[in-house]
Amino acid sequence: MNKGAKRGVMGLLIVGIVLGIILWGGFNTAMEATNNEQFCISCHEMEENVYQELQDTIHFTNRTGVRATCPDCHVPKEWVHKVIRKIQASNEIYHKLMGTIDTPEKFEEKRLELAQNVWKAMKDTDSRECRNCHNFDSMDFTRQESRSADSHDEAIEKGYTCIDCHKGIAHSLPEGYDPAEDLPGEG
Amino acid sequence: MKKVIVTLLVAMVTLMFTGAAISGVTSLRGDNEVSAPADKAPMRKQVITQGGVERSYKIQPPMIPHKIDKETINLKINTCLKCHSEKTFEEKKAPKAGDSHYIARDGKVLETISTRRYFCNQCHAPQLNANPIVENQFEGAK
Numbered sequence: 422m423n424k425g426a427k428r429g430v431m432g433l434l435i436v437g438i439v440l441g442i443i444l445w446g447g448f449n450t451a452m453e454a455t456n457n458e459q460f461c462i463s464c465h466e467m468e469e470n471v472y473q474e475l476q477d478t479i480h481f482t483n484r485t486g487v488r489a490t491c492p493d494c495h496v497p498k499e500w501v502h503k504v505i506r507k508i509q510a511s512n513e514i515y516h517k518l519m520g521t522i523d524t525p526e527k528f529e530e531k532r533l534e535l536a537q538n539v540w541k542a543m544k545d546t547d548s549r550e551c552r553n554c555h556n557f558d559s560m561d562f563t564r565q566e567s568r569s570a571d572s573h574d575e576a577i578e579k580g581y582t583c584i585d586c587h588k589g590i591a592h593s594l595p596e597g598y599d600p601a602e603d604l605p606g607e608g
Numbered sequence: 609m610k611k612v613i614v615t616l617l618v619a620m621v622t623l624m625f626t627g628a629a630i631s632g633v634t635s636l637r638g639d640n641e642v643s644a645p646a647d648k649a650p651m652r653k654q655v656i657t658q659g660g661v662e663r664s665y666k667i668q669p670p671m672i673p674h675k676i677d678k679e680t681i682n683l684k685i686n687t688c689l690k691c692h693s694e695k696t697f698e699e700k701k702a703p704k705a706g707d708s709h710y711i712a713r714d715g716k717v718l719e720t721i722s723t724r725r726y727f728c729n730q731c732h733a734p735q736l737n738a739n740p741i742v743e744n745q746f747e748g749a750k
Binding site: 479566567568589590593594595596597598599600601602603604 | 680686689690696
């Protein structure tokens, strides 16, 4: 290899690396920019409905002041799952443009369907996003109410997942959902 | 003349006393102006009573021996029924809503809770660890 060719290869390599860093960094920056609560509630559909309901719940207001934001529960932390979820979000952009839920009335009408989608997603992943913070191994059952401790014991034994019981803890439950018909381990 | 003076004196004294009496009364909502909002209720945690709360009289609606701050009862949903409905009480080892709750106003027996019994906390109350505001000698029926 002569001197000129060597220089060319080195140049290409350096340009490649620099471009790679910029593109990769840019991609991740853009992804993170769309992965925070301020971005989520920049749509009035989220701000007027689900965000308002969240504020009364323990995931927003509590004794110690630790809180969960939208993506903490609704976007996976691991990169591959996160990108898959982000690609699925293109469907949400479509419905945003179509105005599918652009009034509280329309949102209310769709709430059962939307909630069921989220419940199914959480069940399919064994409540992966819940478990980023909540872990059976770190739970001290002696410090829980007896009702809670008994139920958690049963859940471990029978392999229930968080969302089996903990529905409607961050947002209002939808009309048409019957809690009496929804025992964990069924359906 | 004398009569007039006596009447005036009596009137004055009466006014003084009633004035003092009125200003000395504090209602349960405190000394606030009527137009002002009431004092904030002291924050108290709902308490858990193992084994339930004894009834104080025969037909008293049972008190709720657990917290209900995370439950919802509204037009769309009643999360109490997650455990206390006819479908779930056995599985959840919870007391079932009483039979009277399944009777419509025309006497018809229903399969689900009658709408007139739907709002549980209209009669059933959670308990707080609070002393009575006014001392009293109430004793429950034994």
